Amino acid sequence: TVLFRCSEFQRLESEVAALRKQLDDLAVVVTKNRDAHLFPNGRSVGGKLFKTDGSQGSFESSKATCSQAGGQLASPKNASENAAVQQIIARHNKAAYLGMNDIQSEGTFAYLCGGEIGYTNWADEEPNNAGGKEDCIEMYLDGKWNDRSCTERRLIVCEF
Numbered sequence: 146t147v148l149f150r151c152s153e154f155q156r157l158e159s160e161v162a163a164l165r166k167q168l169d170d171l172a173v174v175v176t177k178n179r180d181a182h183l184f185p186n187g188r189s190v191g192g193k194l195f196k197t198d199g200s201q202g203s204f205e206s207s208k209a210t211c212s213q214a215g216g217q218l219a220s221p222k223n224a225s226e227n228a229a230v231q232q233i234i235a236r237h238n239k240a241a242y243l244g245m246n247d248i249q250s251e252g253t254f255a256y257l258c259g260g261e262i263g264y265t266n267w268a269d270e271e272p273n274n275a276g277g278k279e280d281c282i283e284m285y286l287d288g289k290w291n292d293r294s295c296t297e298r299r300l301i302v303c304e305f
């Protein structure tokens with residue numbers, strides 16, 4: 146059994162109150178910093194952050210740019226995440242590569258970590274593997290997906 150003397154209990158109580166206040170203050174700072182960093186080229190959705198640096202690159206160079214930044218190429222997994230990426234690319238008026246691709250196994254699109262994709266938002270008639278060489282996915286300005294050659298230049302959008 147642990148017994149606290151009254152004075153000790155009072156000291157702990159005020160210490161907890163002080164820590165609670167510090168946590169509240171920290172939450173305000175974190176929110177403010179997040180909002181500042183998302184303005185104007187990022188979007189926050191359900192704990193994920195999507196952001197562009199405004200530059201463009203092939204699939205491989207976009208992938209490298211995002212991982213060097215500590216994130217990965219945007220890989221929307223539901224309609225809200227897809228809408229967040231769409232807002233960013235619409236603002237820049239440029240299509241973007243997504244992380245998912247079928248480089249490993251033609252016809253089976255997978256996430257960068259390897260698992261087969263669940264959510265999709267293909268444009269009509271896509272994916273069509275035009276010319277037999279479309280292993281990457283671009284998001285059009287309207288948010289729809291098209292399978293596309295991996296060597297075009299597209300807006301770099303990362304997720305964190």
Ligand code: GMH
Pocket residue numbers: 270271273275279291292293294
């Ligand atoms: C073909 C046609 C187009 C389609 C493109 C696109 C290329 O050129 O089927 O209608 O938009 O392919 O899928 O990635």
Ligand code: CA
Pocket residue numbers: 271272273274275279291292293
């Ligand atoms: Ca296509």
